[in-house]
Amino acid sequence: MKTQVAIVGAGPAGLLLGHLLKAEGIDCVVVERQQPDYILGRIRAGVLEQITVGLMSRLGLDARLKAEGLVEEGFNLADGERLIRIDVANLTGKTVVVYGQTEITKDLMDAAPSRGLQIIYGADDVALHDIESDTPSVSFTHDGTAHRLDARFIVGCDGFHGPSRKAIPQSAVREYERVYPFGWLGILADVPPCNHELIYANHERGFALASMRSHTRSRYYVDVPLTEKIEDWSDDRIWDELAVRLGPEAAANITRGPSIEKSIAPLRSYVFEPMRHGSLLLCGDSAHIVPPTGAKGLNLAASDVHYAAEALTAYFKHASNDAVEGYSTKALARVWKSERFSWSLTKLMHRFPDDGPFERAMQVAELDYIATSTAAQTSIAENYVGLPV
Incomplete structure (x- = not known):
């Protein structure tokens, strides 16, 4: 098999890139280890910046995003006693949209056949070859038969555990990582949200987040030590904890219901440099991980894809290699700014095990400053809604 661009991974990043390249008349093939049902079964956040919506x-x-997405004009920080509303729309002139990552993935999957985007699901033993040359390839087995996909470029959109990043020699890379000493215990339930906007809460018992997927489906989180086990958390225990941590105003509007899904997700910050090596470009979680505080994961993947599509289009349609050469630098500039925001919001809203009275006093002071400063709220708002690409 031969194509211009081989895309490894059929999550939202890989599918979005595939559609953008096909729209420019660039031939590409997406290779994915899992089956569609597995991909669509993954529960992920869905606060979309304007880059993703655009x-x-x-x-x-x-069409479905516009019909079903919830336009959010702000969000709230809670300190146990009050809600500090960040009026994103008035402060920046922009909004975000709540629309699940699963729904974006489904929209992209459903449109692939009619737009001629070839996706090979169930590809095993995926490996990248000759990425430092102009003739890289991807090998894999499908239905027991070995295949090789020759390309001019490979784009790795295969997540943190995929083979793409690992194909780059260790001598050529730098990795940055911060592992956080807690995870987010999440509960998804078919109940109306307690607030029409997200609430990030810093309580003496720990962090909590009230978010939503729709007017009738809610997603809540509390932070817990990494030693906690999901089987020790009944639905009632989670609802009780949320009512305390979110504060009395939010608690009064919580509707309880049976969980659809419960899980504990560890938190980390991670950046891999460079995001291009030879004929291989990396997008999304294959190159960086952000803690979910601030909802940057999917949106960072979308901005990576935007830059990658621009670079590859310039190469194939205008015979220019400059954008490909500059892809990593351009993408990483936005990655690091988003990493900074996610880290700072995580630090502000969580109680770290080693924190003492001084660190807590700093959080209180920072939250009080944010509550009374338009400048501070503007800085948070412009980062939350998404920095320019």
């Missing part, structure tokens, strides 16, 4: 609109695949 790419879906540009592709003409935003």
Whole structure:
């Protein structure tokens, strides 16, 4: 098999890139280890910045997003006694949209056949070859038969555990990582949200987040030590804890219900440099991980894809290699700014095990400053809604 661009991974990043390249008349093939049902069964966040919404609109695949997405004009920080509203719309002139990552993935999957985007699901033993040459390839087995996909470029959109990043020699890379000493215990339930906007809460018992997927489906989180086990947390225990941590105003509006899904997700910050090596480009979680505080994961992947699509389009349609050469530097500039925001919001809203009275006093002072400063709220708002690409 031969194509211009081989894309490894059919999550939202890989699918979005595939559609953008096909729209420019660039031939590409997506290779994915899992089956569609598995991919769509993964529960992920869905606060979309304008870069993500804009790419879906540009592709003409935003009909369901516009019909079902919830436009959010702000969000709240809670300190145990009050809600500090960050009026994103008034402070920046922009909004975010709540629309699940699973739904974006489904929209992109469903449109693939009619737009001629070839996706090979169930590809085992995926490996990358000759990435330092102009003739890289991807090998894999499918239905027991060995295949090789020759390409001019490979784009790794295969997540943190995929083979793409590992294909780059260790001598050529730098890795940055911060592992956090807690995880987020999440509960998904078919109940109306307790607030029409997200609430990030810093309580003496720990962090909590109230978010939503729709007017009738809610997603809540509390932070817990990494030693906790999900089987020790009944639905009632989670609802009780949320009522305490979110504060009396939010607690009064919580609707309890049976969980659809419960899980504990560890938190980390991670950056891999460079995001391009030879003929291989990396996008999304294959190159960086952000803690979910601030909802940057999917949106960072979308901005990576935006830059990668621009670079590859310039190469194939205008015979220019400059954008490919500059892809890593351009993408990483936005990655590090988003990492900074996610880290700072995580530090502000969580109680770390080693924190003492001084660290807590700093959190209180920072929250009080944010509550009374338009400048501080503007800084948070412009980062939350998404920095320019």
